[in-house]
Amino acid sequence: MKSRFLFLTLAVIAVTFSLLAVTSWYWILSQSPLNLLGGGVITYPSAAVFVPKQAPVMVSLLANPEKLESLSQLTVPISQRRQSHQEWQELKNNLLAKTGLDYNRDLRPWLGEEVTVAVTSLDYDRNEANGVQPGYLLAIATKDRELAKEFLQISYSQQAIANKVDLAFEQYQGVNLIYQRQKQNFQQPKVWASAVIGDFVLFANYPQVLEEAINSVQAVDLNLTHAVAYQNALKTIVQPRIGLAYLNLPGASAWVGKSATPITPEIEQMLTVTLSLNPQGLVAQTALIGIEGEKDRIPTLTEPVTALKYLPNDSILAVAGVDLNDFWQQIVNGLDPDSPLAQFINQSLVSLQTPLGIDFAQDIFSWIQGEYALALVPNLDANQLDWLLIAEKTPTVNTDNAIATLDSLASDQGLNVGNFEVENSQVTAWTKLKTSARNQLVSLNAEVKGAHTNQEDYVILARSVETITKAIKPNHTSILEQPNLQKAIASLPTNNDGYVYLDWETGKSIFEQKLPIIRVVELAAQSFFSHLKSLTITSLGSENGIRRATIYFNLDFS
Structure with missing residues (x-):
């Protein structure tokens, strides 16, 4: 009996201490920041x-x-x-x-x-x-x-x-x-x-x-809480989170513009963003509702497109995926025309296409149905940014005719269309001849407005010969070898529609100049932007009329 009583006593003590340990451990975890290591919490506001x-x-x-x-x-x-x-x-x-x-x-x-x-x-x-x-x-x-x-x-x-x-x-x-x-x-x-x-x-x-x-x-x-659009958006975002933002886009645009009423009150577009912790930075999950005619679309890619290998590693902005025309239509339909981002994109396109007399959306984007990679690359020689576009040739599109049309448009603008060799590749350049006088001597100079070449199954177009050279130079360091992009790819979903990569550390001053609202955001979160090295966005397709995307913020605290 005594041994039995002793056994029961020890059992009760053991169970009691086990319960105390479990309770104490739960309390410690609930009070500790360690319970956020999984990315955050699973609650909503x-x-x-x-x-x-x-x-x-x-x-x-x-x-x-x-x-x-x-x-x-x-x-x-x-x-x-x-x-x-x-x-x-x-x-x-x-x-x-x-x-x-x-x-x-x-x-x-x-x-x-x-x-x-x-x-x-x-x-x-x-x-x-x-x-x-x-x-x-x-x-x-x-x-x-x-x-x-x-x-x-x-x-x-x-x-x-x-x-x-x-x-x-x-x-x-x-x-x-x-x-x-x-x-x-x-x-x-x-x-x-x-x-x-x-x-x-x-x-x-x-x-x-x-x-x-x-x-x-x-x-x-x-x-x-009981708004249907809000509930539908939250259903698509199940990852742990530390923060959430919800924007009624027409209303948010009116608030930014200090207006009492939205410019487009008939449009109902909602954006929900959740923020999660990541060992290398922060990850934001987004859900966009209200795009007219939106159909269910599963992601088309399981790995980065091959076209990225032609983008140099010093690109400050890169966009890559499949079917550039479709991607552009999503941007056109998904953004409020009066929003700062839409204005920035349109202004950038105008500044790039006006000197060439080309409508990028109609004359270039429309025929790129395969892989593409688009970048802004610093040109130190000219002290400016150059654009670079890689487009895959596809059986359904006569790429040679499309390029010939571009050459014809350049010629109509008074540009000279000529061929020469770079890195053992035939390059076509659109040039404008200029004369200059020095010491009573007149010289003739050719200013390059654009150039293009073929490389394997891809067409490469660029603002300058220098940028074309960077893209086709053997053994050049591509953006795929950029550590910041490698971190982003490892932190983003494998199944996606491509990437939009922004090198904030290098391009900060340019982005601030082109998009003034960024400075306002920076002032509100200086400590965040002081550690931001890059950000990468990827689309995850659409489900039940909701367009989803993920944004990775690469932060450095060293």
């Missing part, structure tokens, strides 16, 4: 219930910033950890710069696992007399509701004294609202209004924005 379904923009962080900082400390070299900590502090301070809040003092003690910010409306009061007044909502999850309420009381009292304002307390649908009113005008609230609802602390730039958020919670059909 709970605060979406506060956001109206017609909201232009919603962005959510789905992990406590302290966990993300701790994880970054584990992944960066020891010598860089102090700098990394400082960058995190700067990011927190920059995000709260205009709120009067101090992250460590005011938010950190009660901050939970989600921070969501949304543009809830383009003009919250629809009053033309006071101009366009967007509605902004900030929803912060709390791990200690009472501590959050205490913070609100202390913070508002301090601000009321410092700013010489009155505090207003109002009940709306059973929720206590607090906001500031200027003494000079009791009807005009100042900046922040707030409320505590469930496990969230809500902030808004006007009380009416908070009231709309409360209405969205209480009337299920009004909030984003």
Whole structure:
């Protein structure tokens, strides 16, 4: 009996300690950044219930910033950890710069696992007399509701004294609202209004924005969580994530343009982006809904196209895939014509095709149905960017006739079409003859406007002979040997429709010049862009009318 009792006692102790160990391990993992190593969490923004379904923009962080900082400390070299900590502090301070809040003092003690910010409306009061007044909502999850309420009381009292304002307390649908009113005008609230609802602390730039958020919670059909387009987009994104962004594209474009109404209100296009951690950087999964006539399309490739081997490794922008005409049509149909990106693409094409008198979409893209690779390559000799296009010859297209048409168009523009040899290959160049005088002597110079050649089963076209030479030179280092692109290919899905690769480190100044909105984004996330080396985008086809893509951000913290 004694041995039996002893055995039972030991068994109970063993089970007890096992349960304690399991419970403790679960608690440690839940509090530790290590549970994010798989890419993030599997939850979606709970605060979406506060956001109206017609909201232009919603962005959510789905992990406590302290966990993300701790994880970054584990992944960066020891010598860089102090700098990394400082960058995190700067990011927190920059995000709260205009709120009067101090992250460590005011938010950190009660901050939970989600921070969501949304543009809830383009003009919250629809009053033309006071101009366009967007509605902004900030929803912060709390791990200690009472501590959050205490913070609100202390913070508002301090601000009321410092700013010489009155505090207003109002009940709306059973929720206590607090906001500031200027003494000079009791009807005009100042900046922040707030409320505590469930496990969230809500902030808004006007009380009416908070009231709309409360209405969205209480009337299920009004909030984003129950929007059909939003639900359909989320179904296609199942990877763990640390963040999510949702954009109503016409509304987002109107917000960027400071307009009270979308230019194309009849168009319903939604973009959802989730952000996941990766050992080499960050991966974003996107879902685009609302492309007219979109059909289900499975990815066409299982490995990079061979055409990439002709692109030099110093290309700052590269696009590669199959059927360039189809790819171009997707861009045309998928982008708002008034969006900054669409304008940048169109302006770039105009600057490239105008000197040649060629319409790229009609005269070149339309006949490229096989593999293609398109790049922008620095030309140090001419101190400019050159374009380079590789196109596979296919049985269904008479490529020789297409090239002959280009030669004819160049000739019609007054250019000379001539042949010469480069690297044992026959090259055709389009040149413009110029005369120059020096020491009373006149010389004749040929300015190359474009060139093309054949190489194996491919046609190669370029802005200059120098770039053609780079592409066909034996044993040249191709972009496929570029470490940044190799990392991207290893981190992206194997089945895809090709790649769009951008060397941010080398081309940063050029991209900023061509697309000014990039500078605005950089200012908001300086610490991120200071570590960004490159980004790569790949399309994953379409399913149930939803176009999907993946973006890989290659970050360097060394």
